[in-house]
Amino acid sequence: MSDGILVVNAGSSSIKVKLYAIDDADLVPLLSGGMSGIGSAPLLSVTDGNGAVLEERRFEPGEIADASAAQHQLADWFSRHGSAESIIAVGHRVVHGGPDFAEPVLVDDAVLRRLETFIPLAPLHQLGNLDPIRVLRQRRPDLPQVACFDTAFHRGHPELADRFALPRFLHGEGVRRYGFHGLSFEYVAGRLRDLAPGTADGRVVVAHLGSGASLCALKAGRSQETTMSFTALDGLPMGTRCGALDPGVVLHLIEHKGMTPAEIGHMLYRESGLLGLSGLSNDVRTLLASDRPEAAMAVAYFCRRVAQATAALAVTLGGLDAFVFTAGIGENAPEIRRRIIAELGWAGLILSNDANRSGAARLDAEGSRAQIWIVPTDEERMIARHTMRLLGRTAPGAAA
Numbered sequence: 001m002s003d004g005i006l007v008v009n010a011g012s013s014s015i016k017v018k019l020y021a022i023d024d025a026d027l028v029p030l031l032s033g034g035m036s037g038i039g040s041a042p043l044l045s046v047t048d049g050n051g052a053v054l055e056e057r058r059f060e061p062g063e064i065a066d067a068s069a070a071q072h073q074l075a076d077w078f079s080r081h082g083s084a085e086s087i088i089a090v091g092h093r094v095v096h097g098g099p100d101f102a103e104p105v106l107v108d109d110a111v112l113r114r115l116e117t118f119i120p121l122a123p124l125h126q127l128g129n130l131d132p133i134r135v136l137r138q139r140r141p142d143l144p145q146v147a148c149f150d151t152a153f154h155r156g157h158p159e160l161a162d163r164f165a166l167p168r169f170l171h172g173e174g175v176r177r178y179g180f181h182g183l184s185f186e187y188v189a190g191r192l193r194d195l196a197p198g199t200a201d202g203r204v205v206v207a208h209l210g211s212g213a214s215l216c217a218l219k220a221g222r223s224q225e226t227t228m229s230f231t232a233l234d235g236l237p238m239g240t241r242c243g244a245l246d247p248g249v250v251l252h253l254i255e256h257k258g259m260t261p262a263e264i265g266h267m268l269y270r271e272s273g274l275l276g277l278s279g280l281s282n283d284v285r286t287l288l289a290s291d292r293p294e295a296a297m298a299v300a301y302f303c304r305r306v307a308q309a310t311a312a313l314a315v316t317l318g319g320l321d322a323f324v325f326t327a328g329i330g331e332n333a334p335e336i337r338r339r340i341i342a343e344l345g346w347a348g349l350i351l352s353n354d355a356n357r358s359g360a361a362r363l364d365a366e367g368s369r370a371q372i373w374i375v376p377t378d379e380e381r382m383i384a385r386h387t388m389r390l391l392g393r394t395a396p397g398a399a400a
C-alpha cells in the first residue's frame with residue numbers, strides 16, 4: 001500500500017476528508033468523504049477516487065452531537081477499512097493564521113495554543129478547524145499534522161493593503177485586512193503558471209466565486225491585495241453574506257432596531273447577499289432560472305460588484321494582463337462570466353462566446369486587452385502538497 005496523505009476540512013456542522021496516495025508522479029485521490037449535518041441530521045458518506053459510493057450512513061442527531069464525535073466516527077471508518085495505516089500525515093484547512101503565520105506549519109502543542117488565540121478572529125470556523133487536530137493528536141500522537149491557512153497567502157501584503165483607516169493601535173491588536181481563500185488563490189496561481197507562464201508573471205485578478213466569494217490581485221503569482229479583509233464578510237456580495245457594507249448600517253441596527261451582535265451576525269452571514277437581495281435563493285442557478293425581477297436584480301448586482309472590485313484591484317496592479325474565474329460559480333456559470341466580462345468591456349476585455357459556452361480554459365476573444373481564463377481550483381490538493389513539503393518530501397505535480 002502506498003503512503004497516504006489525509007486532508008481534513010472541518011467546519012462547524014460538517015467535516016470533509018480526502019485521502020491521497022503518494023504516487024511517484026502525482027497525488028492520486030483514493031477516498032473522499034465526510035460527515036454533514038452534525039448535531040441535526042448527521043450523514044456519513046464516503047466515495048472512492050472515481051466517485052463510486054462506498055458508504056452512506058445516517059445517524060440520530062444525538063449520536064453525532066459535535067465535531068469531535070464526527071471526527072471519531074470518520075477515523076473509525078478509516079481504521080475499519082484498512083485505510084488508516086497508510087496515512088503518514090494529515091493536512092488541515094485552518095481558516096486563520098492570524099498576523100504570524102505566512103506559511104503552513106507542523107502542529108505541536110505551542111502552535112495549537114497560538115492558533116487557539118485566533119478563535120475570536122473567526123469564532124465559528126477556527127473552533128471547528130482545530131477540533132479534529134486535537135482529536136487526532138489524542139488518537140495518533142505520532143502522526144504529523146500540518147495546519148494550512150486561508151490567510152497565509154496574503155501575509156506578504158504591503159501596508160497599504162493590510163490596514164484599515166482606523167486608529168493605529170487597532171492594527172497592532174490584530175484588527176487588519178487578513179484576506180481569505182488563500183489556498184484556492186495559491187493553487188490557481190500555480191496552475192496558471194503551468195498553463196501560461198508568461199501570463200502568470202504579469203498582473204492577474206483571480207475571481208474565486210463560490211458560496212463565498214473574493215478577488216485576489218496577483219503580481220508574478222504573489223498576492224498584492226484581496227477583497228475579503230478582517231472577516232470573510234467583506235468585499236463581494238456572496239450567497240448569503242453581505243459583502244462590503246457601510247459600518248453605519250451596523251450602528252443603526254444596534255441603536256435604532258435594538259439588535260444584538262448575534263442577531264446582526266446572523267443577518268450579515270446567513271440572510272444577506274444573493275439571498276437577501278432576491279428574497280428567493282442564495283444559488284445563482286435558481287436565480288438565473290427565475291423570472292422574478294428581484295432575482296434578476298440580485299444577479300446584476302453581483303456581476304456589477306465583481307467588475308467594480310476588479311477595477312479597484314487593477315489600480316493596485318497598475319493594469320490587468322489576465323482575469324481568471326474559479327470555484328463553483330466561476331467554473332460553472334457561463335451567464336455570470338458573460339455579464340462580468342461585459343461590465344469590464346470599457347477596459348477592453350472581450351469574451352469569446354463560444355469558448356465561454358463550452359467552458360474552455362481560455363476565454364478571451366481576439367483583440368481582448370487582457371486574457372480571460374477558467375482555472376478550476378483544488379484547495380485539498382494544495383493542502384496535500386503543503387503537507388508533503390513540510391514532511392520533507394517533494395510534492396508531486398507541484399508547480400508553484
Ligand code: ADP
Nearest residue numbers: 210211212239282283284285327328329332333
Ligand atoms: P463553496 O466551496 O464555497 O461552498 P463552491 O465553490 O462549491 O462553494 O460554489 C457553490 C456555488 O456555486 C453554489 O452556491 C452555486 O451558486 C454555484 N454553482 C455550482 N454549480 C453551478 C452551475 N452549474 N451553474 C451555476 N452556478 C453553480
